[in-house]
Amino acid sequence: MREEFRARMLRIHFGESDKWKGKPLHEAIVVKCQELGIAGAIVYRGIEGYGTSTRIRHSSHWKFSPDAPIMLSIIDKEEQIARLLPHLEEMVDEGLIAMSDVEAIRFSRSEEVQPKA
Amino acid sequence: MLNAGKAVKVSIYLSEGSTHHGAPTYSSILDFLFYRGVSGATVLKGVAGFGADHRMHTSSTVDISDRLPIKIEFIETRERVEELLGKLEDLAGTGMIETHETTVVKPARQSKAKNLPLPAHQKIEGRARMMRIYIGESDRWRDKPLYRALVEAMRANDVAGVTVYKGILGYGAHRRIHKDKPLHLSRDSSIMLSAVDTEEKLREFLPIVEQMVEEGLVVLSDVEIIKYAHRPIEVDLADSSNSGSLTK
Numbered sequence: 001m002r003e004e005f006r007a008r009m010l011r012i013h014f015g016e017s018d019k020w021k022g023k024p025l026h027e028a029i030v031v032k033c034q035e036l037g038i039a040g041a042i043v044y045r046g047i048e049g050y051g052t053s054t055r056i057r058h059s060s061h062w063k064f065s066p067d068a069p070i071m072l073s074i075i076d077k078e079e080q081i082a083r084l085l086p087h088l089e090e091m092v093d094e095g096l097i098a099m100s101d102v103e104a105i106r107f108s109r110s111e112e113v114q115p116k117a
Numbered sequence: 118m119l120n121a122g123k124a125v126k127v128s129i130y131l132s133e134g135s136t137h138h139g140a141p142t143y144s145s146i147l148d149f150l151f152y153r154g155v156s157g158a159t160v161l162k163g164v165a166g167f168g169a170d171h172r173m174h175t176s177s178t179v180d181i182s183d184r185l186p187i188k189i190e191f192i193e194t195r196e197r198v199e200e201l202l203g204k205l206e207d208l209a210g211t212g213m214i215e216t217h218e219t220t221v222v223k224p225a226r227q228s229k230a231k232n233l234p235l236p237a238h239q240k241i242e243g244r245a246r247m248m249r250i251y252i253g254e255s256d257r258w259r260d261k262p263l264y265r266a267l268v269e270a271m272r273a274n275d276v277a278g279v280t281v282y283k284g285i286l287g288y289g290a291h292r293r294i295h296k297d298k299p300l301h302l303s304r305d306s307s308i309m310l311s312a313v314d315t316e317e318k319l320r321e322f323l324p325i326v327e328q329m330v331e332e333g334l335v336v337l338s339d340v341e342i343i344k345y346a347h348r349p350i351e352v353d354l355a356d357s358s359n360s361g362s363l364t365k
Contacts (some may be wrong), residue, residue: 002327009336030286040251040334042287042307073309075251075336105335107327 007104008081010074012088014095016045017067025091026070032087039076046071075104119156119224125198126219129189129205131212132168143187146208150191153201157225158191169211192219245342248312248319250326251289251334255305258329264308266329271312274322277345279312289334313340 012029020028026043033041049069074084081099088097129146137145143160150158163186165175174184193201198216205214250267258266264281271279284307312319319337326335 007336009338026286030288034288040287040289042251042284042289042309044282044309045285075334100338102336102338105323105327105337107330107333107335109332 001106001108003106003108005077005104005106007075007102008078009100009102010072010081010084010088011098011100012072012074012092012095013098014070014072014092015067016070018070018092018094020091026072029072029088029091032091033074033084036080036084036087038074038080038084041072041074044071044073045069075102119192119194119221121221121224123195124192124219124221125195126190126192126217127198127202127205128215128217129209129212130168130215131187131189131209132174133162133185133187134183135210135212137208137210142208142210142212143189146189146205149204149208150189150201155191155193155197155201158189161188161190162186163188168213192221242342242345245313245340246316246319247338247340248314248322249336249338250310250312250330251336252308252310252330252332253289253305254283254308256308256330256332263329264310267310267326270325270329271322274325276312276318276322277314279310282309282311283307284309313342 014025016024016026018025030041030043046069074081076084131142131146133141133143135142147158147160165173166186167173168186172184174186176185202214252263252267254262254264256263268279268281287307289307323335
């Protein structure tokens, strides 16, 4: 099945060590997105970068580095993104949120498949 | 340099064991052709055969296996061949030389010719499109991971470039959380492929994505290309040479 629609993409940049109520911020945001029924969210860990706090963040296989740059990308329709934004403003106190318009095409199997555990 | 058109193919039949001034005859002939600037020559070794003395030489008979048939082939213009034949007759000794009228359909080229025009690479500038494809790491297409198949498909379809990203946490269509756990063997992280090219190129590629991606999300957005630079590609034309042209 193919479904085409206009959507918005949010990209939130912060650090891996950032916390929200004791939980890693990126996990907290993903959970919040699920609560609000946002279509999808993905967390990426960068290998190097710097951000608002101008700290250089590294992540390497050889060194344990708990503060790699994190980029969270969320895509959904405009109304849904609008519902999420106030929560993000509350949760992300140091970081950057970028928004862009995108065209989305969703492919799905026609029959409903039980999600794998 | 041999050009397309009429030419002469020369075949020289020898025995593997025959020598010329202590060196194997075929290598003496090959050296002669090489230093006389022949555009190419190939030495072939037969698995069995017999010649003027009517003795069967096969690779299965251990004692005479050094007498297997050898054939040297090269293609040149008629003038060049006539120039070379005298010396070749001398070199071939007891062997046979045959010539054959032939047509060069496509001449072989030097693999690293410097003055050869590079194949035009489409330059992208200014406004372009970015295509992001969201799939799962465990998704497969035929016998390989879907993300790898997509990269290969894009390469084959001349999409300018693609990068595969792996998410450390995420969820998608089925609300199942993909989490990348270290030391966990069965991984199903979120995968994102990001490709940048012109609108037409990406639209052209979409049906292929549709056919390969059973489940997933494709997102298109406008981007502006600031810089797109690449090193000149080294073309190996010798690899594509065929149809009777000889390469050594």
